[in-house]
Amino acid sequence: MKMTRFAQRFSKKTGILELMDDLGQAMDGRTEMRMLGGGNPAHIPEVNEVWRRRMREILANGAEFEETLANYDTPQGKHAFLESLANLFNKEFGWNITSKNVAVTNGSQTAFFLLLNLLSGTRVDGGMNRVLFPLCPEYIGYADQSVEEGALVSLPASIELTRKNFFKYHVDFDNLHIGPDISALCVSRPTNPTGNVLTDEEVRHLTSIAGRNDIPLIIDNAYGAPFPNILFKDVKPYWDDHVILTMSLSKLGLPSVRTGIVVADEAVIEAVSACNAVISLASGTVGQVLVRPLIDSGDILRLSHEVIQPFYKERSILAVESMQEAFGEDIPYRLHEAEGALFLWLWLPELPITSAQLYERLKDRGVLVVSGHYFFYGLDDPWDHADQCLRLSYAQDPVKFKEAALIMADEVRRVMDEKAGGRWR
Numbered sequence: 001m002k003m004t005r006f007a008q009r010f011s012k013k014t015g016i017l018e019l020m021d022d023l024g025q026a027m028d029g030r031t032e033m034r035m036l037g038g039g040n041p042a043h044i045p046e047v048n049e050v051w052r053r054r055m056r057e058i059l060a061n062g063a064e065f066e067e068t069l070a071n072y073d074t075p076q077g078k079h080a081f082l083e084s085l086a087n088l089f090n091k092e093f094g095w096n097i098t099s100k101n102v103a104v105t106n107g108s109q110t111a112f113f114l115l116l117n118l119l120s121g122t123r124v125d126g127g128m129n130r131v132l133f134p135l136c137p138e139y140i141g142y143a144d145q146s147v148e149e150g151a152l153v154s155l156p157a158s159i160e161l162t163r164k165n166f167f168k169y170h171v172d173f174d175n176l177h178i179g180p181d182i183s184a185l186c187v188s189r190p191t192n193p194t195g196n197v198l199t200d201e202e203v204r205h206l207t208s209i210a211g212r213n214d215i216p217l218i219i220d221n222a223y224g225a226p227f228p229n230i231l232f233k234d235v236k237p238y239w240d241d242h243v244i245l246t247m248s249l250s251k252l253g254l255p256s257v258r259t260g261i262v263v264a265d266e267a268v269i270e271a272v273s274a275c276n277a278v279i280s281l282a283s284g285t286v287g288q289v290l291v292r293p294l295i296d297s298g299d300i301l302r303l304s305h306e307v308i309q310p311f312y313k314e315r316s317i318l319a320v321e322s323m324q325e326a327f328g329e330d331i332p333y334r335l336h337e338a339e340g341a342l343f344l345w346l347w348l349p350e351l352p353i354t355s356a357q358l359y360e361r362l363k364d365r366g367v368l369v370v371s372g373h374y375f376f377y378g379l380d381d382p383w384d385h386a387d388q389c390l391r392l393s394y395a396q397d398p399v400k401f402k403e404a405a406l407i408m409a410d411e412v413r414r415v416m417d418e419k420a421g422g423r424w425r
């Protein structure tokens with residue numbers, strides 16, 4: 001086969017491919033793994049009961065059943081779903097949007113493929129557009145999405161040492177320069193991989209920079225409010241004409257319905273819908289029909305606030321405790337402040353091997369994590385911090401997490417000992 005550039009770029013071994021392969025194998029139950037990799041949401045019985053009930057209602061109601069499976073929607077999404085979402089955002093946050101400001105895609109991953117390629121790459125005037133991620137490390141899933149090479153760039157975060165064994169990343173505004181090639185800013189909030197939540201002040205600062213430069217700020221709200229609300233800080237999502245907000249039904253517990261949501265200026269929504277028609281004809285309907293009545297009744301807010309948020313908050317506390325117990329006083333380590341999403345971000349500042357090597361050694365011992373280096377893409381200069389971090393999901397069983405923490409700590413002690421010729425302990 002004569003390889004195209006596209007084939008070369010999109011069929012190579014990427015971090016997201018490794019992560020999804022590991023995840024798929026671990027979740028199909030055939031391999032015995034402590035699954036701290038991937039971003040699969042937890043199976044929360046009370047939430048699954050809601051989907052079961054909705055499925056039964058759909059099956060019992062002939063018209064709704066056909067509506068769910070037997071029709072294509074418009075490339076923008078199902079009109080009733082778009083209306084319901086616009087109403088919810090207006091009611092909850094006082095925004096002033098209509099269904100023309102909302103589009104649905106087959107998962108928010110697909111929304112990012114469209115948005116990142118609408119905004120980055122060669123311009124019609126021949127110049128180059130680049131999307132800037134101002135808080136690196138940033139979500140692994142953006143890293144390989146641009147069709148053109150060199151179209152995604154990142155700014156290293158600044159590090160605040162918050163308390164013993166903890167830290168927090170911030171946007172390094174002193175070094176945030178918007179050159180003529182920068183066509184958009186993009187952040188996830190809460191942040192995958194770190195569990196960071198950009199402060200309201202940081203978001204205000206970023207939106208004012210975007211506004212001044214007349215470029216959009218993309219805010220990926222996959223874990224944020226109003227759903228699934230995996231947020232442990234009291235912050236609200238922000239939207240204005242310069243903001244492209246993305247959301248997803250995945251972390252509500254519905255990753256396989258592949259439903260992503262874009263809230264943006266009408267021109268952006270028209271462009272996303274046009275691309276969706278070319279690439280997918282339309283997006284899947286199942287998630288939209290399943291969830292719409294919960295949006296209309298407000299049950300989605302109750303579910304997110306009263307069930308999903310407390311569930312992950314508790315898992316996050318247990319995960320931090322397990323790490324503290326396992327890593328003790330001897331291993332030099334820091335955890336990112338756990339402010340949302342479903343991950344702990346572990347920094348091992350004195351790790352004598354790379355995080356990718358540690359990932360392999362942990363996998364051999366039945367612990368799946370994600371090596372941190374994948375989240376540091378688009379940087380101008382190498383950063384040794386990039387080889388010192390691991391992302392750990394705490395969505396699965398806390399007992400398994402605890403076992404995994406003990407194995408991780410043991411393996412790190414072994415590595416430190418090996419490198420110190422047995423003299424570290």
Ligand SMILES: Cc1ncc(COP(=O)(O)O)c(C=O)c1O
Binds near residue numbers: 110141
């Ligand atoms: C920050 C972030 N954005 C986007 C996605 C994509 O999710 P989906 O395509 O399932 O909506 C994920 C998935 O883990 C994510 O963590």
